[in-house]
Amino acid sequence: xxxxxxxxxxxxxxxxxxxxxxxxxxxxxxxxxxxxxxxxxxxxxxxxxxxxxxxxxxxxxxxxxxxxxxxxxxxxxxxxxxxxxxxxxxxxxxxxxxxxxxxxxxxxxxxxxxxxxxxxxxxxxxxxxxxxxxxxxxxxxxxxxxxxxxxxxxxxxxxxxxxxxxxxxxxxxxxxxxxxxxxxxxxxxxxxxxxxxxxxxxxxxxxxxxxxxxxxxxxxxxxxxxxxxxxxxxxxxxxxxxxxxxxxxxxxxxxx
Numbered sequence: 001x002x003x004x005x006x007x008x009x010x011x012x013x014x015x016x017x018x019x020x021x022x023x024x025x026x027x028x029x030x031x032x033x034x035x036x037x038x039x040x041x042x043x044x045x046x047x048x049x050x051x052x053x054x055x056x057x058x059x060x061x062x063x064x065x066x067x068x069x070x071x072x073x074x075x076x077x078x079x080x081x082x083x084x085x086x087x088x089x090x091x092x093x094x095x096x097x098x099x100x101x102x103x104x105x106x107x108x109x110x111x112x113x114x115x116x117x118x119x120x121x122x123x124x125x126x127x128x129x130x131x132x133x134x135x136x137x138x139x140x141x142x143x144x145x146x147x148x149x150x151x152x153x154x155x156x157x158x159x160x161x162x163x164x165x166x167x168x169x170x171x172x173x174x175x176x177x178x179x180x181x182x183x184x185x186x187x188x189x190x191x192x193x194x195x196x197x198x199x200x201x202x203x204x205x206x207x208x209x210x211x212x213x214x215x216x217x218x219x220x221x222x223x224x225x226x227x228x229x230x231x232x233x234x235x236x237x238x239x240x241x242x243x244x245x246x247x248x249x250x251x252x253x254x255x256x
Contacts, residue, residue, distance in 0.1 A: 081247025141232035
């Protein structure tokens with residue numbers, strides 16, 4: 001009987017404990033002020049969105065979508081729904097004296113988005129249009145890098161939008177990032193190629209439908225032709241199931 005009573009008290013104590021949501025100790029979110037005559041832009045490198053230095057966390061000239069991408073570890077195409085086009089500067093400190101792990105900061109950012117931007121969302125799985133990067137029927141033209149090769153890229157000085165670039169010891173992930181900047185849908189690696197490669201590629205970097213693309217040289221090589229003829233690969237259109245974040249509600253940040 002005593003053992004049963006002790007078990008009941010232990011379970012009651014366990015279930016009665018509250019779980020604390022990871023939260024910044026102090027956080028400030030303010031509209032970003034641009035110098036006169038300048039305009040806003042955001043980087044595609046989400047890793048560069050948030051800077052962590054000790055217990056200080058900052059994001060300069062960012063957007064709620066970029067913060068959301070960082071907080072939940074998703075790409076822009078995995079966010080469904082309207083977000084703001086406004087730019088913000090965010091500065092925060094984390095609890096304690098030790099530098100937090102990146103995943104802890106991401107959880108704190110989720111809390112900040114919910115508290116300050118009143119963000120509400122839910123997850124779904126949807127079939128999204130993508131390009132699967134596959135090896136062409138005649139095989140890859142990528143040259144395997146030497147084991148001690150340094151990673152780097154060298155671009156020739158030419159007029160936009162065609163920029164010939166030579167890459168050294170680049171991975172397929174590096175190539176995916178390059179192609180994603182000019183493709184009109186996400187690019188997924190289905191090559192099965194591992195390691196580092198040396199290759200050169202030249203294609204029009206203008207986004208389809210942009211002024212640069214419309215006014216560009218008709219003979220400029222498209223990203224699809226370049227991938228196939230210069231690299232021996234292929235961008236194969238397809239649909240793939242992906243987890244997405246559906247925005248139910250989001251606002252401008254509340255006052256500090």
